[in-house]
Amino acid sequence: MSGRPSAARGRPRAALWVAVFTGPALRTALLGGLLVSEAAIGSAFALNGGELAILVECSIFGGLLAVVLLPTLTKVLGARALAIGAAWATILFLAAGMALAPRASGGGGATIVLFAAALLLGFFVALLSPITQAMLNKATAADPDARHSLQSVWSAGLPAGFIAASVVGGVLVEWTGWWTALAVPLALAIVAALALLDRGLAHPDASEAEAAQSSAGEVAILVLALVAFEIWSTWGSLASWLEPGVLLALLATVAMGALALGRLRHSENPAISLAPYSVGGFAAATLILLLYQLPTTAEFEVLLLTELRHVPAEVIGNRTAIGNAGQVVGTILAAGLLFQRRVRLALVAGFGLSIVGLAGYVAYPWIDGFAYIAATRTVTGLGGGLLTPVLFVLALNRMPVPLQLAAGTWLVLANIGGVELGLALFDAVLEISTNVTGSDLIAYLTVEILQLAVCIVTALIALALVTTGRLDMRDASPPSAGPTAEPAAPKQGAS
Template structure:
């Protein structure tokens, strides 16, 4: 069998040199992806210091997280489309430049508004950069076994990066100050940019380039989600009946409806609506929204509980997240080994049941509690179940999907996780705020009661995900003449 042709834009090279070059491309892609994933969670343990330094309100603390998440979620599919149309190398470098510059601006911010705006731009950069890392791998590693190994490394980086954010954030906040959770991206980003300039293959996109990007669709879904989250967060200071809340929610719903109309009309939509008619894909995305809602809020709420109620430093809180980080990795590794044998449904149902039990246990946190007796065991259960869910829900979403649609399906699942994280954090933080405001005893007792209420509602998200998982494919079976992409009908 003939060997795979060299990457576009490169000259044939001896095997040793070609192997070193492809290893460097894998390192570049994984390092960039690690940076993007890390920034979803790295700010959590730094929020208390940011609040003191910049005078942030509780809603402002949420926006530090959600501005990045919404920018990332709303534009992720557009970033993936850009990599296809204008070339992975060019898209990668543009996204990395935006991400690095925004990180510098975040670190230099002297008020909450500037920081939140820079976080949104950072999310934009991440949305452009992340799909390009995967495209670089797919176009560089053409031999099936090598591609599988490269994809395994990229997937491991996703798991480790998301789990390590709290620990890295705690270390940086304690020893260098909260601004370094952003500054750290600058030298790393410059180094990756230089390496990409030297080693990443020059690829050519499709004819038409940027003119074929669905900018109206990306704008409507991003602004619509932001309006929804703004409306929900506004309930912390205003009643549900206030004009401010209703105007934001109505605007969000109208913009999301406009997004659906746009996708049905444009020639190259971000989300071809026909693909959402596949039952397993639609259910998998709903399940992932629930998973993301619980997962993002867990790190946020526990970080505030450990620092504001238990009085831990940012470093101690970050280090105490380590058991949860290891549990996420363990859950991910377990599902990797089992998903081909037993199918996604048993793993998802089990993982979500374990997380639900953990959240119910966590909701009993007390003012005079300790990490060892009140947090450690249920936190590990929550993290283990959430780790078990990541790969199975992606596997379910891509079941029966044609190869040409696999990237879109996995991109939709990643988008759903970010959307769920933003909406879930807004909802659960609003629940916590309402419980704090209605508590008879102010101070740490009210805070503890609020966090407990929010964690109890997080259990509703994971239990909903468990129920939804029952409708996903079970044990894999050989394809038969009566099978359809979504299973027997």
Template sequence: MTIEAHSDCGRRAATARGAAGNSRSSGISGDSGVSGDSGNAAAATDGEVSGIGGSSSAAGNSGVLLAAVALAQLLIGLDYNIVFVALPDMTGVGLDGGNRQWVVSGYALAFGGFLLLSGRLADQWGRRRMFLTGLALFAAGSAIGGLANGSAMLIAGRVVQGLGGAALAPATLAILTVGFPQGAARNRALGIWGMTGSAGMVLGSVLGGLLTQWWGWRAVFFVNLPLVAMVVLLGLRGIRRDTGAQRRAGVDLPGAVLSTGAALALVLGGTLAGGEGSAPAAAGMLMLAVLLGAAFLVVERRSAHPLVPLSRFRNTYLSVGVGSTLLFMAGFGAVAYFLTDYFQRVRELSPVVTGLAFVVPCVAVLIGTNLSGRLIARYGLRATLVAGNLVGALGMLALALVVTTDAPWLLVLPVTAVFSLGQGVVFTAMFATATTDTTDAEQGVASGIATTGQQFGAALGLALLVWLATGAALPLRPAALAITVLILLGAVLALALPPRRAGGQ
């Protein structure tokens, strides 16, 4: 089994530039997401906020803005599942068991390596610019991948897609959190953001199988191009231009180089860790990541304009949110890999049937993301995160107990629906947590930190799980048990959040 570090079930979506530079902005106010604050209320009526404004025309643009970022999230969810289902068929360009993993790992390396820098650039250069730049890179990578005449070109296309994702992810999440006033409006936007990503995964599961079987694997790349064009048109209409006032300080170049190097070494080390004969290289990469990470911390403490203000980690919400995204991807995010292996290698299902099988968990994720906003408003972030993780852990444990090589494979589907429901709840709540109590001016870097945690979790978690499952007759079973433990750790981490306060906060 190869190692495939991958990005998660969706992450980004939303768009607007906040004019209240130092007003408090969060995914959920305090802990409940019900109340707002005066700073964001002012931002919500300021003419510089994209799609949110006092005039009717500005208010009307909020629908276009939300459509743009929702479709961007759908695009990300679509590409995620399409690649998984189509991967076994990408053999005509020289892919084999030794390099097939890099179709996914190349994306993860580029995505994870440049997230922090992209988050800071979104705050300084402009969120709209980074949003459009990310879409352009994503389209270019899709075209390169679809036209690939060899494995190197195919992997290069995925790397370019990863760079596009790194530019797009922090910008869209930051735009969402500053573009909608905290409380009910932002909760609804987060719910739509999560649901469109889940809808994209459903479409990806089905289209991945259909396109691969009918037109070949190249179609899973080309299908992105018209979607990107649509998102660009909506973004140009619904997102206001960035202003010069957004550029406040120079980029921390030493910090950017060190953080990118550390992230690349860490993701690469995690990717290599499960490969046969690659233990020395993996250990070397992980050691290099530690050294570069330590140097990065020293530089950030001394920098006048740090890439990552370390003081932000005093914010419990950001710290718990980042830890949650890492554990989420290490656990929930690895399920698709092992389910694909089970359906196609163990049970010998066709790509179309495999894609249809994935519809069940993806629809459950969609329901969970929709439910999450309501749970946060009523019970708070801590209770929602704990409950979502516990439901997910219960479902994964049940999967480990019921999966076999000879029982009807359809028995697996109801169990996948249970843990996927918890996955959807956690997905929305963890990003709401990570962006709580963060100023508008730092939403980009906070979003970058959170999504960087996702990428690290994807690479390291999958490498660990593949190593644990190596040699097992049914790899899904030991992987599911280990994933259950990781999800339970997420529930324990969520207990560090403040309890819901009196008065609905």
């Protein structure tokens, strides 16, 4: 992108700014609330560490399921009704949980209800991320400046929600009980619900979700592929990645994933439209977003600090909070650079800071002072804050309005799925390295060095994509909505 910022246009509605921030913030706030209250939940329901891990995975699985089913649900209910319904369902579930939790006790029935509630909450809160992404792009189709600013606000919501839930929730849990960790997600859900009631917001029309016309069998295959992945990743993390059952689950995941992808490519109306991939820059930006999640979100350096250096949990929590604050600052810097059309600088700075931060993690076995571990985490957070909104802008810069919802679905899926995949892959590397070397130190160093290498390779891939023109840096406004603006879907069997 080059040139001076365009002339000022009408600013987006205040409700849109609020919805765009609270949509992604709500999802990460629920995760932050669950993580900060894990120990208290375990005590209240007599859950062990493995069961608590499954509880968190239920929430994450619900989020992935929501993103996969979003086009279908949008066609049936409409984007506006779905968004408002998801926000109010979240409010009802959280309020009921906070009201009933003080009287709940451990037991089979109560535990099942807890796990089901985590799955449903994860489902509802995740719906708002891609919907608000499509809303902001539709509302700013002819205003790149506003689109860039709103993308930064959307990206800032991701770490901000987690920070608020972790910090405020942690204090409330200490004062009262685990259920008060739900206060921040509840507050965000209320604000989001009120903002979404504004009828002036540009909700993506149901007609834009063409993929929703797919058959129930196709949707079922997608869901089964997702279930297979969750079984493999959860089972492997709790047991061993080399167990025969886990390896069979991996084979099932690959087989179901290949089947689902084949159905998407050959279906006239796929469950999630592949048409966004025919728009210039989208495939490249989505690939970089996915790869970037792998090394930067797994945070195995936390295990290194706690298990090898015995760093207290409070220190780790403070480090995480400061690092997430750095990510928020990074999104603010990204907004300024996008406004000035300096996207190349944002990309270079984002990758550079991320690489420096990850390189700093390699020294953790020998340097574990708070100033050092907080500084390196903050540098990594700054890099992520710079890159995320820029990658979303590049992915959606030329996306026709009718494809915004499908495109946002793929991007959010890459964002969430990359985190899950990174956790699974690097955990497997940690186990295998430990078995081969017999040294925890060497195993953790192997993981940290590999994470750094993946980030460097991702930066080199991004450079190659920019050089070859696959990742277009030039500014552009998406074509207006209409039948002639939408590119043809990929032909059956096309690569």
